[in-house]
Amino acid sequence: MSFRIRDLRIWLGGHPQVPDGIVAALLVVLTLVDLAQDTAFPGHTYTPHDAAGYTVTVLVIAVLTVRQRFPMSVLAVVLCGEVFLAVGNYQTSGDVFAFLIAVYTVAAHLPLARSALAGLVSLAVLVTLMIGSDDGFFSLIADLGLFAGVWWLGRSLRLRRSYLAELEDRAARLEKARFADARTARVEERSRIARELHDVVAHHVSVMTVQAGAARRIMERDPASAREAVETIEQVGRTTLSEMRRIVGVLRTERDPAASAAELTPQPGTQDLTGLVEQIRETGLAVQMRVDGEPRDLSTGVDLAVYRLVQEALTNCLKHAGPHARAWVHLKYSDRALTLEVADDGRGASEATCADPGPGHGLVGMRERVALYGGELRIGPRAGGGFEVRARFPLEVK
Structure with missing residues (x-):
């Protein structure tokens, strides 16, 4: 189950328009239900929603589907729709939430310079529309505070994502550096082993070669000495194999539990x-x-x-x-x-x-x-x- 949830989250992260489209569709339905009740605040007389009013309201909300891909364009469409609804004196509903979501998206997905510019333009439009309305001073302050809070929330989340991305990038670089250091250490260790093998093999093979030559020369006239030379060759050969097993043993990923005690003897000195x-x-x-x-x-x-x-x-x-x-x-x-x-x-x-x-x-x-x-x-x-x-x-x- 956990793997399915993780895979779903990864897929949704690569297709952000899917969850945004679902949210936009729910908001459209709730907005149409709210407008169908035709309720208004006391003291306000709104123009009844006609085809144009419904079309603009639905468009302002539906455009949120592509808000993460085109944040500036979505905000521009929402602002134009808000101005149209305000000038036509239509009742506001879900379009207000669309405006706040668009402001949050710009702050959360664009660099500081562009998001600040978009925030100032949105703030100017908001103040202009509220001054032209019949809302009181405290309502203006509350709306401005809500606008500032939404914009700051978007910036904070963007900074947090940037910080986490930097941490992941740094962790990836450190991991690569660790692998590179480990690879370098392995190369140096293999070079050391090659030198060890050269020293061991060259010495013992030279001894065995000399002994074999001596045994060949005296084999007929002095069999006892020849036998002694052959025994020396056998002993040196066994010593060579033992040292080679001990040296090459560092390349093994797993130690043989039945390894002989000779493989565990200390290095010579x-x-x-x-x-x-x-x-x-x-x-x-x-x-x-x-x-x-x-x-x-x-x-x-x-x-x-x-x-x-x-x-x-x-x-x-x-x-x-x-x-x-x-x-x-x-x-x-x-x-x-x-x-x-x-x-x-x-x-x-x-x-x-x-x-x-x-x-x-x-x-x-x-x-x-x-x-x-x-x-x-x-x-x-x-x-x-x-x-x-x-x-x-x-x-x-x-």
């Missing part, structure tokens, strides 16, 4: 660097790690950024520095900053090493991660050969 270095060593790259200063509690973002930075740099060392290269990871804590260095000696590499991963997301991801936390990043050749990645993250002073 500096405390996991030892395991990362050991994993790289198993591939054949000689890596040394050193930590200077007293380790600090880092924010989750900085902690993850340091881990991913080391992971990306060592992965590129593994891919580009050559089979006999060595690498160093150095973390230095101070009161105001955390300095990270990842370097290699570049043995066996003619062009690119850990700091020069070539076209892709690695270098861009490094710079974005460091810049996100107000840090500084330097990537370039290392004195004595090789390349180095040096990053500095500012820390809060305790």
Whole structure:
């Protein structure tokens, strides 16, 4: 039922001539009934309504059907009809209500300048007709007060409609802005996920590739070592899938209630660097790690950024520095900053090493991660050969 009423209101709002026509028809009927009784106020002698009087009275009321579409024209027709009835000394009835409705319509549907002009013209016509009549002073004051009240009611309703329309427009703009912000946030989140996936996949696939190559070379002469390399590939593959499920999980609209506990493990950080270095060593790259200063509690973002930075740099060392290269990871804590260095000696590499991963997301991801936390990043050749990645993250002073 409520939907039908709402649909009816929407339809009537798009066809205002229908309710206005119904009101005009009822007012015509009541006016004709009133005039048929031929009652007059004491002391007044009116001209009996003839065909012209009835025609003008009905026209003045019937024109209200299109009052919202042509408010100025309707008011002009009503004023002309009122002047004709007053000059012909015909008895007034429903035409007075038509005059007030026309004044209200002009005030409620036209801008202030046009409605004020129409109101002044209507007021002048009203005063002229009342001065020429036998009505007393108090009747004149009452009629003028009624006229002013009707006009002010129309203006007030117009201002209220304008205010509500402005609120709806502002709400619509805010809703669009909210959707735009949400869309931007989703795009940024997907970009972050793409960088995360690149870091995870590039590192683990590089490890698996190196292990697979080593297993192939020693399969016949050292089956035990080859089996160990295959087991490492299996372990790294499982770790890769686990991390990918955790990262891509943010794109899911609903969480799987049967998700494994591995998907809910925390993101890696500096405390996991030892395991990362050991994993790289198993591939054949000689890596040394050193930590200077007293380790600090880092924010989750900085902690993850340091881990991913080391992971990306060592992965590129593994891919580009050559089979006999060595690498160093150095973390230095101070009161105001955390300095990270990842370097290699570049043995066996003619062009690119850990700091020069070539076209892709690695270098861009490094710079974005460091810049996100107000840090500084330097990537370039290392004195004595090789390349180095040096990053500095500012820390809060305790």
